[in-house]
Amino acid sequence: DDNNKESRGALVVLEGLDRSGKSSQCSRLVSYLEGQGLSAELWRFPDRTTNVGQMISAYLSNASQLDDHTIHLLFSANRWEKRSLMETKLKSGITLIVDRYSYSGVAFSSAKGLDIEWCKAPEIGLLAPDLVAYLDISPDKAAKRGGYGDERYEKLEFQKKVAEHYKVLHDASWKVVDACQTIEDVEKQLQEIVLSCVTECQKGKALSSLWS
Numbered sequence: 626d627d628n629n630k631e632s633r634g635a636l637v638v639l640e641g642l643d644r645s646g647k648s649s650q651c652s653r654l655v656s657y658l659e660g661q662g663l664s665a666e667l668w669r670f671p672d673r674t675t676n677v678g679q680m681i682s683a684y685l686s687n688a689s690q691l692d693d694h695t696i697h698l699l700f701s702a703n704r705w706e707k708r709s710l711m712e713t714k715l716k717s718g719i720t721l722i723v724d725r726y727s728y729s730g731v732a733f734s735s736a737k738g739l740d741i742e743w744c745k746a747p748e749i750g751l752l753a754p755d756l757v758a759y760l761d762i763s764p765d766k767a768a769k770r771g772g773y774g775d776e777r778y779e780k781l782e783f784q785k786k787v788a789e790h791y792k793v794l795h796d797a798s799w800k801v802v803d804a805c806q807t808i809e810d811v812e813k814q815l816q817e818i819v820l821s822c823v824t825e826c827q828k829g830k831a832l833s834s835l836w837s
């Protein structure tokens with residue numbers, strides 16, 4: 626028995642361009658884990674339900690205008706306001722499947738021209754994901770799927786810049802999944818990597834902080 630090895634849930638983040646399939650795959654993963662008898666919750670950032678989240682939502686729908694630095698810090702604040710609840714859930718054994726996280730924050734803001742180190746700074750100290758699955762699709766292919774909505778960043782030219790900025794963030798904890806496969810093939814691949822991550826966390830892998 627080792628007190629430093631407490632079983633816990635896994636922090637799993639899905640990242641990718643708009644229309645890469647993140648949201649559907651996140652829900653499928655939660656159902657899958659529940660079917661395996663594991664407890665799991667679906668989370669997403671931005672979390673538009675909070676006061677900060679409503680400011681973000683207004684900005685994204687072009688109902689308000691904000692300086693690029695200001696909106697960047699709001700996205701970060703929206704994660705900070707959820708940090709302690711995330712930790713509590715993970716420690717109580719719940720796996721969190723999170724649709725976008727700090728990597729979206731940095732990729733989207735640096736794609737606008739903000740300095741990448743400046744963009745990363747407010748994320749320091751947030752919980753580090755145990756796994757980042759990047760749903761890889763070219764901006765052109767993504768644009769051809771069902772089309773974008775009307776939100777601020779849903780434009781092909783900007784998505785191309787975001788794709789370039791995501792690449793800079795890839796590290797050893799990332800798993801790149803080809804998002805051009807069938808939904809079922811992407812799903813199967815995700816199930817495998819997520820399940821092994823959950824198993825590691827059940828064995829007591831330590832929680833860490835960004836950026837690591």
Ligand code: FDM
Binds near residue numbers: 670685700701729731
């Ligand atoms: N986005 C999302 C950011 O610019 N920064 C962030 O920190 C996060 C989490 O918000 F265009 C962008 C990415 C996307 C938009 O996201 C809304 P959803 O997933 O479409 O709701």
Ligand code: MG
Binds near residue numbers: 776779
């Ligand atoms: Mg969107």
